[in-house]
Amino acid sequence: MTRPAYMPGFGNDFETEALPGALPQGQNSPQKCNYGLYAEQLSGTAFTAPRGQNERTWCYRIRPSVHHVGRFAPIDMPHWKTAPNVVPNLSSLGQYRWDPIPVPDEPLTWITGMRTMTTAGDVNTQTGMAAHVYLVTRSMEDEYFFSADGELLVVPQEGRLRFCTELGVIDLEPKEIAIIPRGLVYRVEVLDGPARGFVCENYGQKFDLPHRGPIGANCMANPRDFKCPTAAFEDREVPSRVTVKWCGQFHETRIGHSPLDVVAWHGNYCPYKYDLRTYSPVGAILFDHPDPSIFTVLTAPSGQEGTANIDFVLFRERWLVAEHSFRPPWYHKNIMSELMGNIYGQYDAKPQGFAPGSVSLHNCMLPHGPDRDAFEGASNAELTPHKLDQTMSFMFETRFPQHLTEWAAREAPMQPDYVDLWQALDKKFDGTPGVK
Secondary structure (H helix, E strand, C coil), X not given: CCCCCEEECCCCCEEEECCCCCCCCCCCCCCCCHHHCEEEEEECCCCCCCCCCCCEEEEEECCCHHHHCCCXXXXXXXXXXXXXCCCCCCCCCCXXXXXXXXXXXXXXXXXXCEEEEEEEEEHHHCEEEEEEEEEECCCCCCXXXXXXXXXXXXXXXXXXXXXXXXXXXXXXXXXXXXXXXXXXXXXXXXXXXXXXXXXXXXXXXXXXXXXXXXXXXXXXXXXXXXXXXXXXXXXXXCCEEEEEEECCEEEEEEECCCCCCEEEEEECCCCEEEEHHHCECCCCCCECCCCHHHHEEEEEECCCCCCEEEEEEEEEEEEECCECCXXXXXXXXXXXXXXXXXXXXCCCCCCCCCCCCCEEEECCCCCECCCHHHHHHHHHCCCCCEEEEEEEEEEEEECCCCEECHHHHHCCCECCCHHHHHHHCXXXXXXXXXXX
16 A cells, blocks of 8 residues: 555645545535545534534445444453553552553454453443553454444554544654544554554544634644544445444454445544644743643643543653753642553653553552652753653543453553652751742
């Protein structure tokens, strides 16, 4: 396959065709479509959602999608969990950190290589999320997948993947992310493996760009840097398997052809990729520093104003210039539950033990912050302009408590002494005035 082509813009109304004249003009559902195609709408919101939030895409395909499923047979995916998933006698109360999850020496596809770390909320009420690590060593061959449970935010950490979707092809590598909408059929191929990364499965309202408020129209994640694929289709008569995730259950159905047969489409419900290196951070230029929410790339609203179902937050290279200020993230506890991952480099608040590929979890209202070395270093550093370089970490943050899965608690390489990092902090108070 040739290198994929993309169209720029977030939330745009796109139109694209892989064959000339395949896309109808002036109407959505003509009596007869060119090339003998079928017209079909894929809706990502309720039909009556407000115009600014309404999302749908019209597809012109070789077969309607009712021809891409048959009788379903339940299958077991023991490592991919869905909320609610509260394990009896397993407490998620604590501060946790894991070493990078090793990639096993066995054939694992996008589906079989998914390992759920935490779940939050309830998929049945379309609230909350799950956080996964993917370990992929093998391409899906004549295998396809879609989730009816939520959209997937994919954050690669090692290796390169190709997402062949109904609406086009996305190539993805570390320092990029992809958003795969709910209900979209796709196949994942390994371009450079093994591949490891992180996934946020969003059960609620879809990810959107955050409001910038007084920041204005520019910086943070700019809409033009999001890339949507152009139309590409498969016309292959081969035995194929389609796996569906629905309410946490997995089913498969067998068909005799590829379901990736959309020759043309138009609409605003589509997959995206985004290069994290184009994120333009905004911060303090005199003293103190703002809340870490200033680094939000994408947010999924909850319906409660100002409180997200999920925030995707990025900590990338940036200059630190604040005067007479403690520059790393301060000690805090808050209402959001934070799962963090390291893409590459060193995170400034915890310089030791958080290697690329590592994961940490700080649940809601549990205190956390810099370790002793980071605190002492920042408290005594000469406050000249300093660039945090070669660093990229992220956070999946949700208003719901994140519950550990049994795999995360008992099989993943948890660091048993992580919570002890803060025990080394010294008592500096002696009752006398002055800065210690």
